[in-house]
Amino acid sequence: MRRNRIIRITLLSGYALFIVLSWVLGFEPGKEVSQNFATFAIDMLKIVPCAFILIGLFEIWINKETVERHLGEESGLMGYLWAVLLAGTTVGGVYIAFPVAYALHSKGAKLGVIFTYIGTSAICRIPMAVFESSFLGIQFTIIRLLVSPPLVIITSKILGDYLTKRNYKLKQPS
Amino acid sequence: MYILYIVTGLALVASLAASRQKTLGALRIAVRRFVGILPAFLTMLILVSVVLFLVPDELIAKYLGADAKYVAVLSAAALGSIILMPGFIAFPLAGVLLEKGVLYMVLSAFTTTLMMVGVLTYPVEKAYLGIKVTIIRNAVSFFIALVIAIVTGIFFGEVFG
Structure with a gap:
């Protein structure tokens, strides 16, 4: 259980870092991924x-x-x-x-x-x-x-x- | 969609009128359940956002439009299993593909597995059903989708011909 949590937090923060860096550096694929995330998240919300x-x-x-x-x-x-x-x-x-x-x-x-x-x-x-x-x-x-x-x-x-x-x-x- | 808000609103009001205490209890359950599954929801969202990028619409169109129709059905089912899309994106896409000449049975395999078989919903499903049952349910659903696709193909005269 504990190990799972660590993996999950690493994945989440890695992903967040990737998105932030993509926007800062203008990395198009990263931007697109974050837009997909937003579209689906809004649909769920x-x-x-x-x-x-x-x-x-x-x-x-x-x-x-x-x-x-x-x-x-x-x-x-x-x-x-x-x-x-x-x-x-x-x-x-x-x-x-x-x-x-x-x-x-x-x-x-x-x-x-x-x-x-x-x-x-x-x-x-x-x-x-x-x-x-x-x-x-x-x-x-x-x-x-x-x-x-x-x-x-x-x-x-x-x-x-x-x-x-x-x-x-x-x-x-x- | 609005019906959902109206129903939820009415249910909340009725519940409040009946008992404030119990309504608070219900909201507490709602929050606890939501927080419990939130990590799995987030994992699912991350997977969806990456996979939708890796599998663009053109790629879907290419595989679903394959000349060998049974290859098209199987790859449609495989793609549909891997991808997860909101309906408001999936059905317009399917409509466009239909106009491009993609077969009904291929679209049936694609949309049915899209909704019923979830490689990307695995984190959420596993949390409730456990690993073994999640795998069984998805495997069974995959075959159900194929059967529906074949019946669709027979109806539209696409199976023999």
């Missing part, structure tokens, strides 16, 4: 604060029993369908799905549902699908929206059942 506030509210207000009943071990196929619907309303990249998945998991959602949520929130988000179809056509988007959920659900169920037997748990990064 538009979503991340809201996402974590909603996660916090979810942890405080939502009953464990409610989540267990609809997304837990006894939820059957409906649990998977809820996961797809929930994913459909998600915004942001898959990196937002992981903290949400952890929150669901800690409230008793089963692993198959968790993996279904992660997978479909990557490719079946409705706001994104609308945007996508305006560039690639509605047929392209509909094919993906129809083909992907069954594939994601089946593989998630297999992976989830396998890992549940092995007592696997998601981790909370600290």
